[in-house]
Amino acid sequence: DTRIPIADALPVVEEILGWMQCTPGVHQLEVAGSVRRFRDTVGDVDILGTADRPGQAVAHFVELDLVREVIAQGDTKATILTDTGIQVDLRIVPPPQFGSLLQYFTGSREHNIALREHARGLGLSLSEYGITEIASGQATSYEDENAFYARLGMQFIPPEMRENRGEIQLALKGRLPVVLEQGDIRGDLHVHTVWSDGQASVYEMARAARERGYEYIAVTDHSVGLGVVSGMDADKLEKQRVEIEETMRRLPGLRILRGVEVNIRADGSLDLPDEVLAGLDIVIAGVHGAMNQSADRMTARLVRVLENPHVDVLAHPSGRLLGKRDPVQMDVSAVFRAARDNGKMLEMNAMIDRLDLTDRAAAAARDMGIPIAIGTDAHALHHLDYMQYGVRLARRAWCEKAHIVNTLPAPALLERLGRV
Template sequence: MTSKNEIARILHEIADLLELQDVAFKPRAYRAAARQVRTTSKGTDELDSLEVLTAMDGIGESIGKKILEIIETGSLDYLESLRKKVPGTMVELVKLNGVGPKTAIKLRRELGITSIDQLENAARDGKLRDLDGLGKKTEQNIIDAIDFFRAHQGRSITGHVMDVVTKLKENFSSIEGVDDVVIAGSYRRGRATVGDLDYVILSSNPAIVNESVINLNIVSKVRAAGKKKTSIIIEQGLQVDIRYFTLESYGAALLYFTGSKNHNVKLRKVAIDKGLKLNEFGLHDGETQERIAGRTEKEVYGALGMEWITPEIREDRGEVEAAMEGRLPELVTRENIKGMFHVHTSWSEGNDTIQEMAVACRDAGYEYVAICDHAGSLGIAGGLMDDEIRDQINKIHDVDTKLDGITLLTGIEANIDSEGHLDVQQEILDDLDVVVASIHTGFNQSREKITERILTAMANDAVTIIGHPTGRLLTKRDSYDIDLDKVFERAAGLGTWMELNAYPTRLDLSGSNCMKAKRAGCTIAIGSDAHDIAHLRYMTLGIKTARRGWLEPGNVANTKGVDELSL
């Protein structure tokens, strides 16, 4: 059955194709429908009737029928007809940061550009700067966007493949002869993006298991199949590499294929220094070749004279030395997390009411939640004006009074303008429990200007958290130029929290920046940025990223009880 992510991808492609034909209104409807499908808590098997689909906000009869066709057939005739009208390479153009449909249409009409390669050649030859509405600065921004696109080609956002990873493990685990399955590689280490998906399977009979693997319904193509390794392409277009090992080597294999490469190189050096040899088949005596360890990762690490190292920090950033000296940090876990910051509701661009979001947080085990809808100047997000914020404060208090088992905190995600000021009246900010201040515009300002905007916002005593501090959008846009050292130093002094925004396309701060913030003495607030109840699970990504940054419970604001927050 076609996944929700695939349905959403098709709807987004339709929107892109319509925009590239300069069609008005319809693209927005398809994007809204795509968001509804991607974020609904219903499974694909529940989206089985026009009645169910049209009951969802933003999905009318026409789009509903198309979704049913996708579910039933795995394809859509309407999409194929649109593809014939627009060169396929033009769809790639609008994936570049700063190249929207209107710009793509202009490029095609005036320069005949219909592909990224053509655009790159024209930009590097200085042919874009003279076009009306572009200029030299935009030309350079397009070159930067192309470079960024090239560097991230072939990688998927980790949060977008979570369901696929789970489904694959369930499929592999159901095969007779499979004793254990673990996802390895970048995914296991909690990286923000992944390339191929790597699985290590424990089996004493890999030949039989392999035959079952290549015949799974989710497999669309078999690239290679053997007793030790199989590579398949699944219906979502992802490559999946499966490696088979017996019990004697299983731990060593899992260690090896989890990586990172630099971590493995460091471990092999430690082994050599001890007269040993380490590879995916085990840890061996350098002279006799006798296997010393290999069944479990802990066994291998122990034989090397160190504690087991959690996958998230296997990046050769000091973890091996810390493990050998017995000083690995006790990293934050889900069990440490008591509260949820930065969620959106139907008051702005969220899908669920305040009460629905609060109940979902309570049922997920959280003690408190801060409702932080968008403030008004961010028009595209249905932001709240000052009088609406006051109304929402009253509503939050009302729900909080009636709802047992969780505390609701009033909040807002305010926008930091070009001078560092916020788009909400100060007296309202002062009345809120949590103020998340974020940059949503002016990404191309200088390093000094961006940094000063953040510092000015932090000088406002009402600001609790700086939201997604670097502004990156994974696979789409790099971070803006900002002096994080200066920001972290000021934040630590003022007691302003830095956000680790857990939304899949952000994961901002990154793990490495969390590590820098920790060294500077900052407190990190993990925010799901949930726009739907289904998004609450993104906290898993945030916690993984926090662990990649070596964050301990004391470094994370969410580990405090509501009475400890000092808001």
């Protein structure tokens, strides 16, 4: 299997896009393929652009520092291998064909096959260059994807939804879900500080959150039993409360939720006593050890946690680290039922090597009516920007604003958390 975690591909994509955007005469530039669809693993990286002088743009591309090997280079196209072993194709295309080609190279393959079948019913044939009327032979290219989808009689389909999971049928009826957008997010529900293993203070994190336009963040440092250098116990949570209250006075308009990421022990008990958890605004509970348990034991462990009245959110439910650690074994439907029956939330952890809930798990949670909390698990200021990945993952799961708790205004969120 040559697929790589998207965490490894994104820095490469960003570096290439940044470099190419500085190339004179380059206009449109877009990554296609599974990166654009935001799959959690990707194969090759495809980049499309338009340029006044394609040959010059291609020559500029192969000069990138990260190029280990130029596999092929032509007038409008080049293929390189990066120093991290990722294959990247750049295609400079004529502007009138940009939309058609972007749609084609974004895929997915299954989505495009289903589109082709639908088109045939309309007397049309599809190719990477556009849409051809079979009877007349008249071919049309598209500058943008909107017009391409419109010609097929359907709504524009967001790239994250192009997996042939029913999106074409809904788009034909004009009934695609209105999926989550970054602007819907009002706060981050999983943030660490120097009180545990984070790199920034409560104040720095809070200020960075306010700079991002948030109404609230939840400070959720690790509990003591995890064995990180400095974990939270009752005494430290009380001291942190003072700092949080001071910080809120310094940063009016931002609500800082007092929380904790309490560690789930091997038997499903928690690191902190109930009376300590009861005094907090939000409690997220996560598995960080004894991850190789049998499915039966892990399921019982998680169900026990979800039955604790003081727990609000199950953090990074599968425990996977993309490319490094497999998900834990558990009976997912039993765990999700326990979440639903006990009124708990499931976290969509947006940390780029977690992306946990996965798209399919999030879709299952959504269908069961379980609220999803997106948290970045930020351990540094710039990690707050991982929220964009959580949003894109939520779009893959067809989540709308109403499915995500941190789209709620602060008062409604606190009410939802039973803290009013």
